[in-house]
Amino acid sequence: MSPISRCVDNDELARLVRQYGLSQPVTVTRPTLPSLSEFAASLEGVWSRCWLTNDGEVHRELEAKLAAHLGVEHISLFCNGTIALLVALQALEIDGGEVITTPFTFPATAHVLHWNRVRPVFCDIEDKTFNIDASKIEALIGPETRAILGVHVYGNPCKVETIRDIAARHGLKVIYDAAHAFGVRLRGRSLLVHGDMSMLSFHATKVFSTIEGGAVVSPSEELRRRVNMLKNFGIANEESIIGPGLNGKMNEVQAAFGLLQLRTVEREIANRRQIAESYRRHLAEIPGVSMMQDLPDAEHNYGYFPVLIDTDRYGLDRDTVYTLLKRFNISTRKYFHPLVSHAPCYAELPSAQPDLLPVAERAAREVLCLPIYGTLDPNVPQVVARILREVHAHVA
DSSP states (O other), rough: OOOHHHHOOHHHHHHHHHOOOSSBBBBSSOOOOHHHHHHHHHHHHHHHTTTTSSSSSHHHHHHHHHHHHHTTTTEEEEEHHHHHHHHHHHTTTSSEEEEEEEEEEEEEHHHHHHTOOEEEEEBBBBBTTTSOGGGGTTGOOOTTTEEEEEOGGOOOOOOOHHHHHHHHHTEEEEEOOOOTTOEETTTEEEEEGHHHHHHHHEEETSSSOOSSSEEEEEEHHHHHHHHHHHHHHEEEEEEEESSSBBOOOOOHHHHHHHHHHHHHHHHHHHHHHHHHHHHHHHHOOOEEEEEEOOTTTEEEOOOOOOEEEEEEHSSSSHHHHHHHHHTTTOOOBBTOOOOGGGTTTTTTTGGOGGOOOOHHHHHHHHEEEEOTTTTTTTTTTHHHHHHHHHEEEEEH
């Protein structure tokens, strides 16, 4: 017998599916695309110049416009966010020792440490933002600690001032995985100005996309030049290679797509905000379903809409709710489950032991990201809430 069948009568479930099931599948995210003709027109200059990559005209234009839009001075475009973060660590000469980071993140955050021969030291997370718990960082600092790698989870800003002060006391670098934080502002300033470097992801699932892509934000022009050298094979000029690098460049086709996306990204964020507000209204009083709220000093981008399913209060666990919503043609995501600290390559680390990460373990058991994107049918939040409310009433 399935977990759903044990808790919800099959006839009742069939009735609910007939009443609320959607005729077309709803994905957890979906890119908002420009028209194909508009994209084709944007490539005409690329074709006429026969310049497809290597710091072309469109690449330079996107860099300049992104810097202005985001409120930063020094930005370097990349083929994807993972390579961007890998290079950021190299640019800061973090290539050994230990780095304190979070287990509640996409695996790439820890993987780039591994590729730089760095041992991750996992720190538990806050229960309101799911970011690294700054109050627990200092106890994890040891003789081999080189840096703190924070993640602005779901675009929620980390405690950047507290982390800055800890790093200053101990002579550590601070890097932020800002993959979720495009356009997020903290107290009126870009979140990306904090730390020694920040990485952005422009993957197709993000608020702003270049199909694949990413960027590094540097605090100085000198460091930006180093980043650019590292992402281009270590080449300084036509006849000089000054260090080992790799190929992390963004091409002209990606950049052209990004320029079109940049025109509409604020409308995309506004539409997502309306969806998030609708979810909050309709889910507000369902027992066992809790939501994150906007932080008072932050401007959010609404890239994700996570909820927590409390098994005891709701009557079903998160995994069952995940499976249940699929019956109604609604896809969700257990993001982030499992914790990256559970991966075999990290699970034996002393800091990966579950009893040291109680908040992260609970979040990974309970979190469920609901569908949110700019073109989502505005009725979906109400439908999701009705399903969850009626199923809870039946189970109760």
